[in-house]
Amino acid sequence: xxxxxxNAVLAGFIAxxxxxxxxxxxxxxxxxxxxxxxxxxxxxxxMMLLGCFVGFAAAxxxxxxxxxxxxxxxxxxxxxxxxxxxxxxxGSNQVVVGIAINLLMVGVTGFFFRLFFGSGxxxxxxTNFQPIDFGVLGxxxxxxxxxxxxxxxxxxxxxxxVLAWVVMHRSTVGLAISAAGEHPEAAETLGLNVPRxxxxxxxxxxxxAGLGGAFLSLSxxxxxxxxxxxxxxxxxxxxxxxxxxxxxGILAAALxxxxxxxxxxxxxxxxxxxxxxxxxxxxxxxxxxVLAIAAGRTGAPAALGAPFRRHKSDGA
Amino acid sequence: xxxxxxxxxxxxxxxxxxxxxxxxFAQEKLKVAFVLIGSPDDNGWNxxxxxxxxxxxxxxGADKVDTTVVTNVAEGPDSERVFRELAQQGHKLxxxxxxxxxxxxxxxxxxxxxVKFEWATGNATAANVSTYNARFHEGRAVIGxxxxxxxxTNIGAYIGSFPIPEVxxxxxxxxxxxxxxxPEFKLKVVYVDSWFDPAKEADAARALIDQGVDVITQxxxxxxxxxxxxxxxxxxxxxxxxxxxxxxPNAHLSAIIDNWGPHYIKSVQSVLDGTWVESSVWDGLAxxxxxxxxxxxxxxxxxxxxxxxxxxxxxxxxIHPFAGPLKDNTGAERVAAGDVIDDGEFWAVDWxxxxxxx
Numbered sequence: 001x002x003x004x005x006x007n008a009v010l011a012g013f014i015a016x017x018x019x020x021x022x023x024x025x026x027x028x029x030x031x032x033x034x035x036x037x038x039x040x041x042x043x044x045x046x047m048m049l050l051g052c053f054v055g056f057a058a059a060x061x062x063x064x065x066x067x068x069x070x071x072x073x074x075x076x077x078x079x080x081x082x083x084x085x086x087x088x089x090x091g092s093n094q095v096v097v098g099i100a101i102n103l104l105m106v107g108v109t110g111f112f113f114r115l116f117f118g119s120g121x122x123x124x125x126x127t128n129f130q131p132i133d134f135g136v137l138g139x140x141x142x143x144x145x146x147x148x149x150x151x152x153x154x155x156x157x158x159x160x161x162v163l164a165w166v167v168m169h170r171s172t173v174g175l176a177i178s179a180a181g182e183h184p185e186a187a188e189t190l191g192l193n194v195p196r197x198x199x200x201x202x203x204x205x206x207x208x209a210g211l212g213g214a215f216l217s218l219s220x221x222x223x224x225x226x227x228x229x230x231x232x233x234x235x236x237x238x239x240x241x242x243x244x245x246x247x248x249g250i251l252a253a254a255l256x257x258x259x260x261x262x263x264x265x266x267x268x269x270x271x272x273x274x275x276x277x278x279x280x281x282x283x284x285x286x287x288x289x290v291l292a293i294a295a296g297r298t299g300a301p302a303a304l305g306a307p308f309r310r311h312k313s314d315g316a
Numbered sequence: 317x318x319x320x321x322x323x324x325x326x327x328x329x330x331x332x333x334x335x336x337x338x339x340x341f342a343q344e345k346l347k348v349a350f351v352l353i354g355s356p357d358d359n360g361w362n363x364x365x366x367x368x369x370x371x372x373x374x375x376x377g378a379d380k381v382d383t384t385v386v387t388n389v390a391e392g393p394d395s396e397r398v399f400r401e402l403a404q405q406g407h408k409l410x411x412x413x414x415x416x417x418x419x420x421x422x423x424x425x426x427x428x429x430x431v432k433f434e435w436a437t438g439n440a441t442a443a444n445v446s447t448y449n450a451r452f453h454e455g456r457a458v459i460g461x462x463x464x465x466x467x468x469t470n471i472g473a474y475i476g477s478f479p480i481p482e483v484x485x486x487x488x489x490x491x492x493x494x495x496x497x498x499p500e501f502k503l504k505v506v507y508v509d510s511w512f513d514p515a516k517e518a519d520a521a522r523a524l525i526d527q528g529v530d531v532i533t534q535x536x537x538x539x540x541x542x543x544x545x546x547x548x549x550x551x552x553x554x555x556x557x558x559x560x561x562x563x564x565p566n567a568h569l570s571a572i573i574d575n576w577g578p579h580y581i582k583s584v585q586s587v588l589d590g591t592w593v594e595s596s597v598w599d600g601l602a603x604x605x606x607x608x609x610x611x612x613x614x615x616x617x618x619x620x621x622x623x624x625x626x627x628x629x630x631x632x633x634x635i636h637p638f639a640g641p642l643k644d645n646t647g648a649e650r651v652a653a654g655d656v657i658d659d660g661e662f663w664a665v666d667w668x669x670x671x672x673x674x
Contacts (some may be wrong), residue, residue, distance in 0.1 A: 012526035021590050023515075038469050106388065110355065117357070173564075223513040223563075226355035226388050230513045265516070265523050268506045276479055280509045316382070 011145035013262055018150060019220065021258030022157045023048065023212040027236035027248045028243065029164050030208030034080070035245060036168065037201035038181035038194075039087050042098025043079065044209045045233025046105035051076040051210025053109040055222035056217035057116060059126050068126075068218050069153070069211065076210015077106075080202035088198045102233065110226045116203050128222030129153055141145040153211075153219045158251075160208065165247040177201060181301030184308040209233065211307030229289075238287050244299035253290075260286045326613050345382040346588055349407040351398055352387045353414040354512050360537030360557035361574065362387070365413050365436075366369055367558075368576025375581045381586060391416025399424040403431045409587050411580075412436065415480070421445060432592055434583060437482060439663065441594050449598025452482070452657065453489035454630045455572035456533075457637040458601075458608050459554045460493030461626045462569055463531040465619045467549050470500040472593070473524035475534035475541050476507045481663045483535045488669045489637045490533060493626065495671050504529060505674035514540035525550055531569075539563035552612065559609040570623075571609030578604055598659070602631045638662075643670040 027044045034041035054075035059068025085100060086092040117124055129151035131138075138148040167172035180188035180197040187194050212232075217224045239257060243250030260283035267279050328442045358600035369383055384407065389395050395417050402410050403424060412421045413436040427443045438447035463472050472494060476483045494501040504524055508516045517536050521544035524532060532553035534541045539560040545553040546564035553570025555561065579597060586592040593636055599605035607628060610621050629635030638649035644667040651657060657665060668674050 008526045009523075012522055016522060020515070020519060110387065113355075113357065186495055221518060222543065224516065225358055225514065225538065226513065228514065230510065230516075240628070245421065261516075262519065262523075265506055265520050269504055269523065269527055271673075276507055280631070 008143070009266070009312030011149070013266055014145040015149050015261075016262035017255060017266075018146065018154060018258040019079050019258070021254040022154050023215045023220075023232055024236045024239055025251060025254035026160065026215065027155050027209040027233055028239040028254060029160060029247060030076075030205035030212070031236055031240045032164065032168075032205075032243075032245050032247065033177070033201040033208070034205035034249060035240065035304055036068060036177050037198045038184060038301055038306065039083070039198050039202060039309065040094040040098065040304055041080075041083065041202070041205055041209075041238070042095055043083050043101035043233075044205075044236050045231065046078045046098075046103075047076045047111050047206050048213035048216075048233045048236075049102075049105045050079050050083045051213030051225070052150075052217045052228050053113060053213075053224055054210070055214030056126065057112070059218055060124055063277055065129055065218055069214055071252070072210040072214035072218075073207045074210075076213070077203045077207040079210070080204070080206020081199070083206070084199045084202040085147050087307070088172040088202070094307075097287060106160065106227055109224075111119035113224060113226070124223070126218070126222050128217075129219040131191045151219050156211075157215070161247050161251050168247065178301070184303050198308070209236075214237070215304075231310050235287075238291065240288065241300075242290055244294070245301075246299065256290070257283055257287060267316055269288060320514075323415045324327075329349075341511060345380060346584065347382050347384070347405070347407040348408065348536045348587075349384040349402040349410045349519060350400070350508070351389050351395065351410065351412050351414075351417065352385065353389060353416075354537060355387055355389060358383065358403065358512055358537045359555075360561070361537050362537065364557045364574030365576055366413070371577030372580035372584055375577075376584055376588070381584060385545075386668060389417075393420070396420035396423060397567060400427070401446045401616050403428040408432060409434070409584065409592075412438075415482075432587055441596055443594055446583075446592075446595045446597070448583070448597040449599075450576075450605045451537060451598060452572060452606060453485050453637050453656045454600040455606045456489035456607060457493040457630060457635075458623050458627045459533060459570055460490035461492065461497055461623045461671045462611075462615065463533065463554075463621060464494030464496070464498035466569065466615065467494075467498065467531045468551060470498065471528045471530040472501060472503045472533070473521070473527075474503055474505045475520045475524070475532065475536055476505055477511045477536050478509065479507055481665060484668065485638075485662060485665060487672060487674070488534050488665070490673050491669050492637065492642065497622065501671060503616055503672045504666075505672060508536060510536070512537040514538050517541050518544050521545060521553075522548075541620060542567055553616075555609055559608070561612070566612075566614070569612045569615060573607040573609050575605055600630070601627060644668060644671050645670055645674070 027048050031041045031044050051072035053074030055068040058071030059065050086097040087094045131149050131151050134148040138144045176192050176197055180194045184194045216228055239253040242253035264279050264282045350369055354362040356362050377410045389398050391414055408638055409432045411434050415437045418435055418438050421433050421435050424443055429444055432495055433445045435447050437449045440477040441447055465517035474487050479490050491503045506520045508520050521541040524550050530551040532541050532545050542553045542560050542564040552567040552569040554569055557574045559571045561568040636656045638657035640655040641653040642651035644650050
């Protein structure tokens with residue numbers, strides 16, 4: 001039992017908790033921008049998957065991981081734009097459009113992957129992002145694996161959380177976004193362009209979800225495979241609600257899920273007579289329990305999911 | 317124009333399309349469908365079936381067979397729709413390449429008695445449903461021998477997908493073979509609850525290596541665990557379903573390769589010949605349905621020789637992967653000396669052998 005709690009194991013668990021949280025965290029922060037502006041973004045899974053594929057393909061073609069990251073961000077943003085056309089301009093049902101995006105991206109990424117790389121061949125691979133070497137800092141118990149054993153995308157994700165907090169809670173931009181999501185009609189009367197705000201938030205949200213997907217192919221593995229996101233976009237939606245659409249709340253929720261996911265694998269190695277199925281359920285049960293406790297305090301904007309129509313002023 | 321002439325002309329016009337029928341029938345291709353649970357590019361299970369399809373087309377000829385591949389079909393109610401649509405589209409032979417499709421295959425097969433279905437790893441046949449499988453556990457015994465001889469820490473790892481009999485018996489075969497050559501060998505097992513989730517497979521590998529594991533094998537469909545083995549510099553690991561050495565040139569010790577080609581060739585040819593009958597095929601190393609990949613150059617010659625001897629013994633029948641005496645991991649005797657776990661008992665085994673920590 002004690003050897004399971006040694007430094008290597010504990011360090012591995014902490015590092016894994018962060019690593020498994022990052023793609024979910026990025027997508028959830030992206031979803032936060034969309035939802036704070038009043039657009040329900042069910043399409044996070046599809047945006048992640050597109051970012052995952054485009055990031056990989058671009059990195060493979062260019063030989064540069066940075067190009068891959070930028071391509072994933074652009075691809076995710078463009079898909080955010082597509083959601084914007086349907087949800088903001090046309091005023092379609094946002095749930096239906098989001099699900100359609102998710103289903104479409106499974107086919108689109110699979111099709112283009114086979115178009116570029118051939119079918120039934122050994123998957124191409126790239127050298128993925130490696131952890132930054134911080135020397136002795138990385139060896140500090142608990143602190144080392146928590147803060148100093150990660151790759152550049154992890155630090156970028158943590159920086160994005162801070163920037164998201166600044167934008168949403170320490171700037172007029174954040175006020176404008178919140179106004180568009182809470183009371184779009186009132187925002188319009190104050191001279192705010194609600195459709196533009198929503199479009200920009202969907203662009204930002206898509207870009208971050210795309211970056212979250214890129215983490216899976218460019219950082220976690222160095223390869224791409226069909227449906228690689230494995231439902232992480234939907235988990236991100238849950239983390240977004242769990243974190244009450246607040247950047248640091250989302251960070252805490254994502255880390256909690258990441259820790260539960262990492263723990264689920266590691267508790268199987270403990271000499272406890274717990275049925276495997278209970279351990280496999282752990283991250284999801286934990287999410288449901290915390291969501292149930294937090295029910296009614298989700299911080300959802302009042303106009304979330306409702307299409308906004310500009311009112312024509314009546315001429316006297 | 318008289319009424320009679322009009323009828324004659326009408327009959328002639330109606331008969332015109334039929335003139336080419338014998339020729340059209342002679343040229344009509346057999347439509348064959350493959351339903352995959354994942355991507356044919358997964359480097360593992362689905363990749364193996366895709367390679368088998370290609371070998372079949374090569375052997376029989378694209379002039380005789382038309383193939384359709386449907387990918388990423390989940391093991392659930394939606395697969396029923398896929399099977400039904402394929403049958404409605406005129407496919408006369410449909411391969412369902414995952415265990416979880418079974419109920420839906422049987423349901424659709426009843427509605428299309430003229431369509432032949434083949435269910436991979438299945439356990440129930442019908443008039444127009446056959447099952448086919450490979451004795452993967454035979455391959456596990458060969459690579460288990462290598463693991464037992466190569467490990468320095470005496471701790472191996474097995475990353476499983478789901479705790480189903482096929483996976484459990486692979487674990488058992490691997491552990492039995494490893495402990496036969498190294499009685500100190502212990503095998504730690506982690507299930508990732510997915511056939512394919514590279515990020516999770518990689519994390520499972522990291523968790524196991526943190527526990528002192530230095531040889532890893534897996535029953536999941538991707539190379540992620542091997543990539544981690546490579547980056548962490550452990551003794552190594554084994555490819556599953558296909559040769560994965562490209563992903564881990566140093567860590568990839570060998571692989572179990574699924575070779576579905578011979579079965580697909582035989583099966584498609586039997587439909588073309590009109591000799592297809594309900595059957596249950598379960599082949600292994602002897603028939604080439606399970607192959608062992610190239611051995612890494614770093615494996616000593618004596619270890620390769622021992623692995624080859626196990627392979628040869630399984631092929632000639634002198635070695636049985638589940639020959640007694642066998643104890644389970646609680647110390648209770650499960651198979652007496654001189655006995656074996658036979659094909660009938662195989663699917664009912666719900667225990668792990670001695671040395672397995674699961």
